[in-house]
Amino acid sequence: MAEARDSQAVSRANIIKTLYELSVISVTKGLGTYKKSLTYLPDNVLFDVYRQLYKEKRLCLLSQELTHMDVFTRMLKVRDRRTDLLQMFQSLMDHGTKIANDIVVAYSICCLEVLKKPYAKKEVINLGLRLGSFLCDSGWYVESEEALNACKNLCIMSNCQEYETPESLCRTLDCCHKLLHAQTAYCSFRGAAETHELALATVKKLEVAGYKDFSHAALYAEFSVLFFIRGEYDQAYRWSVAALKELKPSLPARITIDVLRQAAKSCVVKREFQKAGLLIRQAVYLARDVFDIDHPKYSDVLIDYGFYLLNYDSIVNSVSVYKTALEIRKRIFGKMNLRVAIAHEDLAYALYVQDYSSGRFTPANDHATKGIEIMEKLLPNEHLMLASAKRVKALILEEIALDTALTTEEDLLMKSEDLHLSALQLAQTAFGERNVQTAKHYGNLGRLYQSMSRFDEAEAMHLKAIKIKEELLGSDDYEVGLSIGHLASLYNFHMTRYRDAELLYYRSIAINLKLFGKSYSGLEYDYRGLLHIYIETGEFDKVREYQDILNRWKDLRTQHAESEDPPIDLHKRPEPIQKVIDTFFTM
Structure with missing residues (x-):
């Protein structure tokens, strides 16, 4: 009897669901008739009506509806359907509509109307924050920046026209956080620098006012992103640690995830792999737990996890993770x-x-x-x-x-x-000569000129790369070791400068052993380079020595490959965030 009742309950649920779907389809077919009544529908029901238009590929009509600011505002409020809204939005952009621009124009009009309706200012600011964040999530960074700049101007105007309250200053910081995210994603460094300065000044005002009931974790993580992209890794690491210190269990999971993954990336470039592994794995498991595996936030975390794995010499796992991230993004964004x-x-x-x-x-x-x-x-x-x-x-x-x-x-x-050369010019324009990104492009040109038998030019490029990297990163950094190894190869295989090459190989090996250990894949090129030198110079004792070292390295690589766990434990759950932070600071 109990099984029969359960079966009947399931059957009734299916009927109700089917009736609901039929009702939604009916409304979309007679949309013109029901137009005035749509305002009375709950937001989630209205969302399903527009989702049905998307399913039926009635994209022109869908675009006309969603460009109304009041309609799009209601769609943004249905937070558990964000992935569906991203898909709908991208389909309209692919269809050739200008919905991103139209929505920003509509929001700009709302901002102008605030001059006549000051009481609506807070509501319009909050709308700008949601809209700018959505546009950034959807990958339309220019439009996101435009919306958030308009929102920022409202925040600043609010602070000028009335007494600066902690609430108004916190809204300004929230806008700075979201605006900086869009600007760094699009490499708008001039605007990002201005936003960074405004945020610092606003934080200072809050400190002077003695207001401490606000976490700067999200903002400091964006500071870290800005310096990371600009190749200023010490600053990126410093701000990511500051962001970790601001984390609280009460913060939204999205903020916690973003702080963890950015701090992990900063640890990677500082070669703090144990710390990076702790943070990025927690970010992966938390994103999966909160957002599931078909969400853009999960793909974001996987991209950063792939970065960690690649730098940590877990190359096969890195490729696997990157492939998964790409498939998620393609399903959502086309x-x-x-x-x-x-x-x-x-x-x-x-x-x-x-x-x-x-x-x-x-x-x-x-x-x-x-x-x-x-x-x-x-x-x-x-x-x-x-x-x-x-x-x-x-x-x-x-x-x-x-x-x-x-x-x-x-x-x-x-x-x-x-x-x-094009990449180098772009980097020089954006970052200047004395920058890690510029140095990397010099190193790449050095390798290319070596392949093109332009050996003097190759040497000049490698020396430039080494000089810049040593000045910025120190003499024992991974990037320095990489460039030293490339110069050693040039001297060894093309310029017969064997003693110069030998010294450089020794230095490269020392850096790699210190950072990665004896099974590191990059050691193969150094060992083979030394073997070539000693064969050419007839130093056969050294040949035997390094042949043995190379053979031991091969055994270690085999053991390393066999011992590697799958990159993602399907049963792992995230640890309490305070435990993760405490572990990080005791490492």
């Missing part, structure tokens, strides 16, 4: 979106590293090409975001060139040089 382009670029580089010894670069090249094609359609000419994508493409083309016929090789190497 093909023509900057967030998809970035995922293609990240996967391309991981595949390039994975397949470096095999020479099978077709998958890496395909993803790099797709990433650049998307960026070139969505970005202005010479945008900085293209610099990184062009760098990856150039590295891949260089390797392909070395395995092809002579005439094809020359063409590919020339294309690679054009891409590297």
